[in-house]
Amino acid sequence: MNYQTIENTDQQALSSLQNSNWSAFEDIYDAYWSKLYLSAYSILRDKQACEDIVQDIFVQLWTKRNSAEIESLAAYLHTSVRYQVFKAVKAGKVKLVLPDEITAPIRLTDAEDALFSQDLDRILEQHIGRLPEKCRQVFILSRKQHLSISEISEKLGISSKTVENHLTTALSRLRIGLGDLLFWACIMLPAYW
Numbered sequence: 001m002n003y004q005t006i007e008n009t010d011q012q013a014l015s016s017l018q019n020s021n022w023s024a025f026e027d028i029y030d031a032y033w034s035k036l037y038l039s040a041y042s043i044l045r046d047k048q049a050c051e052d053i054v055q056d057i058f059v060q061l062w063t064k065r066n067s068a069e070i071e072s073l074a075a076y077l078h079t080s081v082r083y084q085v086f087k088a089v090k091a092g093k094v095k096l097v098l099p100d101e102i103t104a105p106i107r108l109t110d111a112e113d114a115l116f117s118q119d120l121d122r123i124l125e126q127h128i129g130r131l132p133e134k135c136r137q138v139f140i141l142s143r144k145q146h147l148s149i150s151e152i153s154e155k156l157g158i159s160s161k162t163v164e165n166h167l168t169t170a171l172s173r174l175r176i177g178l179g180d181l182l183f184w185a186c187i188m189l190p191a192y193w
Helices: 003-018 022-044 047-063 073-090 110-129 133-143 149-156 160-188
Strands: none
Touching (some): 003 073, 022 073, 047 073, 110 133, 133 149, 133 160
């Protein structure tokens, strides 16, 4: 199944969902539950919290099925998971396991938080822009368009192993370029992943 087919299938499921088709909801749930859980778990490492977050997202998807404006189902669900993870961490409901060198909590007002996010966005985009062309392309498809390794492989006509290598290189270069504190701040903020 190629990327365009997946996108068309998502659009059909989304359209059916907006018409209150329970079967379409179940299809979306089956297709995305494990991906969303793994996305949350890769940050939180808390099984129960991740399950709760993913369940809440699907409850909201069903509840708001007629009012939510969703252009891309995959992007909407992945952004929702990241936002809920960020909210859970910010509210202190779960503890984020960060490297030992990042231990001091940062408390910001909403205005400071917005400025901090804008600054991080600018810095991150600069560093992404410095990645080699193919590496940058793979990173953007993975982190911003939320494509899986196999979807990227098919879209770019390269092997899954090559995609994995590009992602590893991109993350490594970003971590070196940004330093640990900024790297983890970018990973934690929902706008970036």
